[in-house]
Amino acid sequence: MNTNTAHTATLRVDADRLWNSLSELGEVGAFEDADTGLRGVRRLALTDDDVAGRQLVVGWMHEAGLAVRLDEAGNVYARRAGADDSLAPVMVGSHIDSVATAGRFDGCLGVLGGLEIVRTLNDHGITTQRPIEVAIFSEEEGARFGTDMLGSATAAGRIELADARARTDRDGVTFGAELDRYDLVGTQRVPMPVAPYAYLECHIEQGPILEANQSEIGVVQGVQAITWLELEIVGRAAHAGATPNALRHDAELAAALVRVRLDEMVTSGDYGAMLATVGRHETHPNLINIVPSHVLLTVDLRNHDDSEMTRAETDLTNFFHEVEQQVGVTITHRTTAKTPPVRFPDSMQDLVAKCAANLGFRHEVITSGAGHDAGEIAALCPAGMVFVPGLYDGISHNPREYSTPEACANGINVLLSAVIELAGE
Template identity: 40%
Template sequence: MDENVVSINLNRLMQTIEASAQIGALPKGGIRRLALTNEDQHMRDLFVKWLKEAGLTVRIDDFGNMYGRKEGLNPDASALLIGSHLDTQPEGGRYDGILGVLSALEVLRTLNEQKIKLERPVEIVCFTNEEGARFEPPIMGAGGLAGVFDESFVFSRTDKDGKTFEEELKRIGYQGQKENRAENIFSYIELHIEQGPVLEHENIDIGIVTGIQGMNWLEAKVIGQSDHAGPTPMSMRKDALLAASKMITTINQVVLEQDNEATATVGRLSLTPHSINCVPGEVIFSIDVRHSDDRIRKHLLNEIQQRISTIAVIENVQIEIKEIWETPSSHFSTQLIDCISEEADRLGYSTKKMISGAGHDAKYMNKLADTAMIFVPSVDGKSHCQEEFTKEDHIKRGANLLLHVVQKIAQLNKIEV
């Protein structure tokens, strides 16, 4: 393995990750750090301190996206962006998104320590509200930057307590200026944990991501009749939960009939009146459908809606389906994919090209510039939970690969087509 030229400081990177993990820390080692909360503000304050200590120029845009810039030798050259996000799920892990931001910081710390000059500028970017756990939809900071969502849409999103995105962004002191948005972007690279079991199962060091699945979020409302659990005969009920359970089972079956890549998930469910001795009169549940082929994804959506609507008729209930969010599949730059492959080979790392089943900031950054992603293994494939874990050896390999890829890309005048 050829790492003689330069290597990241693993101990320092792990200390940085540990410091992050203390902000919003949960009992089992995870983090609760929802976007634009007090915990998010605390993490942002610390991140800005780290950026300044690394000698980077800090700025914040109107969506709250944060940037740390290392200038290049050519002041007119477009910038290479590297980063991810620092917000988490309600019971999230300490690596999801965070590893990409803090590894990017370590890359620039290392470059500055080694006094390595690059042709073009390099910017760390930390995006706001990638998870979408507090404000829906997800990937909002990157989506705003890429023009997928306009300002008024982003600022008007509300959480479950009715607080708006803009109110909370201002409250924590991180609404910057529109003129601070990233522009003149050469390319974007994001390091991330896999969040699945494939790399670990196949004993592979690095996943080279070729694209991201398209996905839909839907919400289904099943309307029946609330009744007393005792006097109401089974044959005369309009049980919304019974109907919903059959629908959920059918959704799973539709996807299993398709192929090994397609996924569908019901991750959120609520029922009314939510009482032990009442027949449920209303059930609302979410549907998440994903596939890298948009034609297949749309076929699955159509099939799911037809089948659950049929169940509603049979069970004598009503159903209302609304779309929460849709994003098409993304396919990354073949030139950047080749660059990552070449550097990984040079470092002696085993690799696998793979599609991402999870959404990432890279999905929308792909609309602005050539984009690619690097995955490192997740132990047991766990993510979006406190048990999420990635081994130090894999973190070192991922961060070192990012370091070498940054050096190579930041010296290029153009990406050859």
């Protein structure tokens, strides 16, 4: 590391510059939310708004002197050379795509925080021994193409490129076709030909723990298991007044039984710390006086324990068969996403904790309830995460999502300290 510079121990990012970057990116895809009266963000993956957001951030990356490249899945890597540029890079990053009703912090803090680290090193003329790369991963949310962490999972090799490209949105448009349309297919192969030396990601917590405990930093020990299912329930349409109950094949009744069973599985405690959500529910023909013939619904399962998750999936599938017999319907289901639990190495947790303590921040160990790109890149190299608190009970995927300028800067300063140490090895 270049020692003819300011002491790195006292180095801090420009909190105002970081906040201004978050605010400016937050205007790309912005909308006025009727429910909250707040300004939200809608940048579904590989839409015009998502691509406009990419162009804005990539422009900033070029201004910071970074060399930008794309891989075959449209993931962005912006490289700051090291003193020994042959060494594997320290990578920081996240995503900038969003759900349809997002705030401006989810994912964006990790990307723009990485950019702010580079800007800070540039400001102070610091050259690290290892190169540093800032990554933007494609379709992390899964809100459009139905599989979360699609870009990073493809970069890490868990999802084959052909399978990723074949993923479709609700209109039948494929991920690959959109990559081609926007000219986002790069020359770097997937999986990554060279694994990073280490990967770090700073993220808003998306939960209430840090705020409730008045902790400034979360040291993330891992990510829980996630399974997404899509169910199609087929019954038979019938007149609501003329069809006796015993002769009905009510797809909506079957859906209701599944939803109640999910709640029983969660509240019973029989499957550990399990969570279940039905986020999408579509009924056909969706008319007041017709017994529904079709229901499409999605199930999101979360669990800290992989064996408990497997048991829950098996029991739920068996319950589908019971409902078929009871109601006289057919239930078909498919798994659209499945990620195992990930525990980050103790060395990465210890590094984040040490950096937080050195900066005087109250911190605690926390397991992420949400999926993150770090969970995928952990298959390639040591990975870790820094959480910052969100206000309003940590609400996220909502225009009310909010973290303060101070909290964001605190998290990125911890990230900066950790990156400097790793990049000096």
